[in-house]
Amino acid sequence: MNKLLFLTGILFSLNVSAHDVHWGYEGEGAPDHWGELEKQCGTGTQQSPVNIANTVVKKELPKIIFNESNSKTIDIVDNGHTLQVDFKEGSSITYDGKVYELLQFHAHEEAEHTIERVRYPLELHFVHKAKNGDVLVIGVLVKEGKTNQEFQKLKIFKSMAKQEKLETHISFNPEHIYPEDKSYYTYSGSLTTPPCSEKVTWIIFKTPITLTEEEIDDIKAHLPKNNNRPIRPLNGRVILSN
Numbered sequence: 001m002n003k004l005l006f007l008t009g010i011l012f013s014l015n016v017s018a019h020d021v022h023w024g025y026e027g028e029g030a031p032d033h034w035g036e037l038e039k040q041c042g043t044g045t046q047q048s049p050v051n052i053a054n055t056v057v058k059k060e061l062p063k064i065i066f067n068e069s070n071s072k073t074i075d076i077v078d079n080g081h082t083l084q085v086d087f088k089e090g091s092s093i094t095y096d097g098k099v100y101e102l103l104q105f106h107a108h109e110e111a112e113h114t115i116e117r118v119r120y121p122l123e124l125h126f127v128h129k130a131k132n133g134d135v136l137v138i139g140v141l142v143k144e145g146k147t148n149q150e151f152q153k154l155k156i157f158k159s160m161a162k163q164e165k166l167e168t169h170i171s172f173n174p175e176h177i178y179p180e181d182k183s184y185y186t187y188s189g190s191l192t193t194p195p196c197s198e199k200v201t202w203i204i205f206k207t208p209i210t211l212t213e214e215e216i217d218d219i220k221a222h223l224p225k226n227n228n229r230p231i232r233p234l235n236g237r238v239i240l241s242n
């Protein structure tokens with residue numbers, strides 16, 4: 001093997017793992033310090049999450065179109081920052097004429113986005129990516145109530161160890177976890193974790209879904225405490241709703 005290539009490989013993996021251990025939600029790696037690790041987190045002007053208020057109503061906002069059957073097999077990962085469900089093959093949506101593949105969803109406690117300063121106990125982020133690299137995240141707020149039938153399929157995560165990845169044959173359909181009423185808020189923001197990349201299209205369903213208190217606690221047990229980034233300023237951005 002080419003020695004230089006080998007060394008570059010080692011340096012690259014060192015670099016990646018250094019990033020992984022550096023950021024978190026408390027101490028030296030807390031959100032206040034993310035700007036020291038990734039410039040955009042500190043200097044970006046279109047950052048997420050935000051408080052959703054004073055939205056501009058626009059009835060004709062694009063519809064989210066769910067393509068084909070959305071049931072796909074998944075892996076479940078406790079990656080130290082969150083509990084994440086990876087889709088082995090992406091199910092896709094079309095939004096505003098562009099196709100986005102669903103890569104994964106993960107959880108934050110408490111919610112990252114607030115609605116007129118109200119904070120829900122949990123927020124799920126369904127991360128989608130288009131062929132040209134554009135990112136779209138569907139945010140689903142969770143409140144306490146009845147269970148969600150589709151969520152029951154994930155219960156295997158309860159027995160997972162920290163930092164474990166579980167490969168499964170579970171077929172999961174995100175459409176079944178979304179609220180029936182798909183009206184939403186939308187704005188242009190960023191990833192809420194380093195590297196805090198901007199130009200992310202955010203779609204947040206207005207209607208929260210419900211999980212039981214026990215289910216919410218089970219998820220929380222796999223999350224670092226308060227793995228939510230503080231609210232970022234809007235800096236003149238407009239939040240639309242339909």
Ligand SMILES: [Zn+2]
Pocket residue numbers: 106107108125192
């Ligand atoms: Zn997230």
